[in-house]
Amino acid sequence: MASAFGSALRREVRFLATSFWDLALVSWVPLLLMAVVAIQLSAGVMRDLPIAVVDQDDSAVSRELTRRLEAAPGLRVAARPGDMREAERLVRSNRAYAVVLIPADSERAVLRGATASVTTFYNASYSTASGAALREVGNVVQGYAATLAATQAAAVLGPGRVRRPPIAVQSAVLFNPQGSYELQLVALIHPALLHLVFMVAIAGGLGRELRDGTIGAWIGGEPPLRAAAAVAGKLAPYLAIFTGWGLLAIGYVAGLRGWPVAGSAAMLLAGYVAMYLAYVGVTLLVVGLTLTMGKALSVAGLYAGASFAFAGAIFPIESASGFARLWSALLPYSAFAKLLAEQWIMGAPAAQSLWQVLAMLAFLLVGGGIGLPRYLAAARRPECWGRR
Known part of the structure; x- marks a missing residue:
């Protein structure tokens, strides 16, 4: 299993090194998107x-x-x-x-x-x-x-x-007294962009094997455990790269811009990793059910693209319709947004955010448990290959 994992990892790294647009999707495209958001919201508060x-x-x-x-x-x-x-x-x-x-x-x-x-x-x-x-x-x-x-x-x-009013109201904003849109939005939009690009990248990576008919030569003759290890090795470079982008996002806001993490930085990084793993599970489910690259990419864009609006971080979800609340619960980003607020802004105990990590890992178990066997089975079914 270790050799299958390492071989698939090296195979995917070689592919990324020779494919301009696939490499761009995991390199300068996320950097460009994050930079645009950071520049637009660098003022912090609205003036004039x-x-x-x-x-x-x-x-x-x-x-x-x-x-x-x-x-x-x-x-x-x-x-x-x-x-x-x-x-x-x-x-x-x-x-x-x-x-x-x-x-x-x-x-x-x-x-x-x-x-x-x-x-x-x-x-x-x-x-x-x-x-x-x-x-x-x-x-x-x-x-x-x-x-x-x-x-x-x-x-x-x-x-x-003339005397002052006997009673006066004094209000204070908890956790973000400056009312900074940079702290509130940049910390949320960066992971929203990253998980969208991450899901599109791994959906393309898994779907490409089906579209090009290379899945059979890759894992078609492997036992199930070695084939599963090869799939994990294929996805490992993406997980490592986007974990690095998550570290950069934290470092920019907390280090360069001076908004310190009030809670546990380790738990915040663990939340990033758990979020990516959750979307690995969702992507395996989507690819396993559709067995086509085009449909998988379409679902990935729709599913991950709607996360920010339904996460409840900006628009309250408590008074929304039943469908909106259900859709929010079916998005791993919703759990990550709660963890982000608890650890970065509110300074909650790390143990409190552990539930959000477990909720995100549940997406990996359920999605991977359903989608991965179907994906592995497709490696032995040539009629599933070549679909667009």
Whole structure:
């Protein structure tokens, strides 16, 4: 079995060395994808989000509010259109994410002691950026409102009669107080990209033997245990290469960018390996059931490509439909995303994340237990060879 494993490993390494695109799939393609994500999210937090202010009041109050909006670090008053029609054109052309409408007679309402209504319209098509802009606008308006309320009370009652509110709410973001999108997203998107490319690479590697009809000469005459060891040897280079990419992903965020691993780095690396092994099991199942390279690659792209959306790391899965919750449970990446949050951000005990590792290894046992025997049997059935 050891000789079968080593022979298959060397055979696959030789193939990768002579195939430009297969080598690219495990070398510079993952690096390029990871670099693009890292560069796009390197700022960490969103700054200078463009908004438009429609000032129908043109008063001291409205001008001060506009000045405060411009001074907010997350906002930039990109335009001050004269009416809402012009402001709508700015939003439709993606020159502003939100429009702040200060209606006429706002200052008069404030001086009378009434409440002036400032309306914010935002573009929900870009929910992340628009939501951040909406929160910033809300904070600025509430802060200015509190200042105006204190000023008016001091003018009527005298400065000595004005006191702070007896109760104030103070909120804190757990585990990511900076609100960094780099920590939250780069650490999640890198493994999402890596497991997708990994599954496509090994599906191509296993399916290629069937498509080219080389599976018979490779393992067709081998006993089952030696044939299984040869399959493991064929997949070993991919597992080693992508484990290295996982180490690079951890090193970039934790070392170069300075976001330390709050929990166990060893458990985090074990999670990467367990995730890859889980997708080995899923790929063996897919290839064993389809016995065609084209179908296996199609299923791999669909299955692994949907992982990020259904993992529950960004979009909550608890209130989703039953199908969405079931689909999330059938994705190894969902368990990895939980392990990532527990070990990298939350600093949970390593033993708590062991359940996620076991859940991912279950995919290897079930998928490999069903798919591997069918794949080995196809090595003795020439009618299964040559399919596209």
